[in-house]
Amino acid sequence: MSTPSYNVATGVATALAGFRLPEQLGFGNVAAPVMFAANCTAGSWGRGELLPYGPIEILPGARVLQYAELVFEGLKAYRVGAAAWPNLFRPRDNWLRLTRSATRLSMQPVPEELFMQGLDAVAGACERLIPRRSSQSLYLRPFLFGTEASYQLRNSTSFRFMVIANPVEIYSTGPMRVAIERRDVRATAGGVGEAKAAANYAAALRASTAATARGYPMTLWLDAQEHRWLQELSGMNLFAVIGGELHTPELDGAILAGITRDSLIRLARHLGLTVHERRIALDELLAKLQTGECSELFACGTAAIVSPIGVLGEADGVEYAPRSVDVVAARLREALLAIQERRAADPFGWTRDVAPFEIAVRPAAGAVERGGAPWHAHVYYLPEERHRADALRERFVGLRESGAEPQLLFVGTLRDTQVGPHVVPQFEVHFTSDLVPTVESLVRESGLTTLVHPLTADDLADHTTLGRWLGTPLPLDLSTLDPPGTNQGFARFGKTDF
Numbered sequence: 443m444s445t446p447s448y449n450v451a452t453g454v455a456t457a458l459a460g461f462r463l464p465e466q467l468g469f470g471n472v473a474a475p476v477m478f479a480a481n482c483t484a485g486s487w488g489r490g491e492l493l494p495y496g497p498i499e500i501l502p503g504a505r506v507l508q509y510a511e512l513v514f515e516g517l518k519a520y521r522v523g524a525a526a527w528p529n530l531f532r533p534r535d536n537w538l539r540l541t542r543s544a545t546r547l548s549m550q551p552v553p554e555e556l557f558m559q560g561l562d563a564v565a566g567a568c569e570r571l572i573p574r575r576s577s578q579s580l581y582l583r584p585f586l587f588g589t590e591a592s593y594q595l596r597n598s599t600s601f602r603f604m605v606i607a608n609p610v611e612i613y614s615t616g617p618m619r620v621a622i623e624r625r626d627v628r629a630t631a632g633g634v635g636e637a638k639a640a641a642n643y644a645a646a647l648r649a650s651t652a653a654t655a656r657g658y659p660m661t662l663w664l665d666a667q668e669h670r671w672l673q674e675l676s677g678m679n680l681f682a683v684i685g686g687e688l689h690t691p692e693l694d695g696a697i698l699a700g701i702t703r704d705s706l707i708r709l710a711r712h713l714g715l716t717v718h719e720r721r722i723a724l725d726e727l728l729a730k731l732q733t734g735e736c737s738e739l740f741a742c743g744t745a746a747i748v749s750p751i752g753v754l755g756e757a758d759g760v761e762y763a764p765r766s767v768d769v770v771a772a773r774l775r776e777a778l779l780a781i782q783e784r785r786a787a788d789p790f791g792w793t794r795d796v797a798p799f800e801i802a803v804r805p806a807a808g809a810v811e812r813g814g815a816p817w818h819a820h821v822y823y824l825p826e827e828r829h830r831a832d833a834l835r836e837r838f839v840g841l842r843e844s845g846a847e848p849q850l851l852f853v854g855t856l857r858d859t860q861v862g863p864h865v866v867p868q869f870e871v872h873f874t875s876d877l878v879p880t881v882e883s884l885v886r887e888s889g890l891t892t893l894v895h896p897l898t899a900d901d902l903a904d905h906t907t908l909g910r911w912l913g914t915p916l917p918l919d920l921s922t923l924d925p926p927g928t929n930q931g932f933a934r935f936g937k938t939d940f
């Protein structure tokens with residue numbers, strides 16, 4: 443079993459085992475049961491920790507509370523389809539953007555390895571609760587904030603990096619009603635600008651709240667200097683279809699460099715569409731909506747992917763509606779989502795697997811008393827049998843999660859193990875001795891060309907049975923697999939005739 447390079451707090455296994463995915467997810471209403479945290483003091487990052495999700499302690503004078511010293515990110519882990527393993531979409535771009543945001547606020551950036559570790563820990567631990575239906579996912583929210591209690595106007599000397607998560611539906615309200623905001627300003631180049639800083643979102647709250655009350659759940663922002671040029675919506679970038687081509691405001695130092703925006707630009711060009719990144723005046727857009735030259739408007743971001751705009755509304759009640767809604771947008775949404783959900787090829791190399799999460803769950807003393815000594819078994823399988831192995835693992839997980847089998851202590855994830863020169867896929871189960879017959883029969887029923895055997899520190903490299911299973915004919919001595927007096931003798935089945 444691999445040891446994670448971060449701590450796993452007591453209570454994580456219980457929090458994960460006790461979590462039930464509700465039918466209704468919404469966007470951000472359901473919190474994942476675990477979170478990740480790491481602290482930085484005097485420029486040096488400590489070891490990260492995976493914890494049960496819950497309240498955190500912070501000094502009231504902490505600079506995040508006094509001066510909004512906070513930057514954040516948002517990305518999704520997808521696991522769509524019966525046998526899918528979770529994957530992340532362009533996580534390195536989120537790390538790069540968090541680094542740029544942190545640098546703008548003079549905060550200590552998060553090292554790439556720590557950032558990825560936080561994502562992998564949370565998404566890996568929550569693997570089972572990532573919904574499998576298309577357009578559902580696990581939304582990951584990494585954030586960094588200043589924890590030093592101080593009123594001095596300089597950056598903190600201590601920081602915390604955290605990752606929380608939510609199983610979510612795609613963020614969708616149908617065609618959006620968007621309010622044009624001509625008075626308040628959200629972000630300025632030279633100010634906190636394009637940083638994904640909490641302060642920019644705070645600046646948007648007054649107008650967004652008022653617009654929502656008038657029936658426009660989204661707000662369209664204009665530039666701070668002239669109140670003339672289109673920027674973006676409060677949490678999404680904007681596209682217009684003009685003369686059949688895509689137009690989007692160019693990044694001007696105040697617009698968030700959306701990863702979905704960038705992905706759509708590249709994908710659209712790949713699909714043969716013309717894309718312009720340019721300054722777009724609100725007047726031009728409204729005029730072209732009226733003539734019909736601008737046929738469609740949509741917004742994009744991690745939460746909604748691509749969301750059509752049905753109406754742009756002025757404060758005085760005048761409204762502008764594009765003549766088509768969700769035509770080009772729907773095509774792009776499906777093309778991008780198919781890559782994100784790995785239903786289509788990924789010519790850009792945008793997705794990457796979540797690292798498997800494994801923790802050694804020590805059986806509670808009670809379980810051992812009730813169920814006998816703890817055992818563990820590794821179920822090795824052939825690479826082409828992954829579906830069957832996954833199905834078997836699901837059966838174990840089902841038993842464990844339903845509470846029907848308290849003696850099943852732990853079910854690991856499917857992962858590749860290096861055995862000498864071989865890469866061998868396997869997963870691991872821990873159970874008490876009473877459960878040996880159940881495990882035996884479940885493995886038999888699975889039809890895997892499998893090998894279940896004990897794992898000791900020295901058995902993998904030269905294990906005779908494993909060597910044989912890998913195609914190297916080696917003498918087999920079952921007695922070496924069943925050392926008397928240990929809890930590890932378990933080498934009994936499979937189609938191989940050992």
Ligand code: PMP
Pocket residue numbers: 516674675676677678679698699700701702703742743744745
């Ligand atoms: N603009 C703003 C203000 C946002 O908050 C977001 C969401 N992160 C976006 C645009 C879209 O960015 P992305 O595609 O990276 O999610």
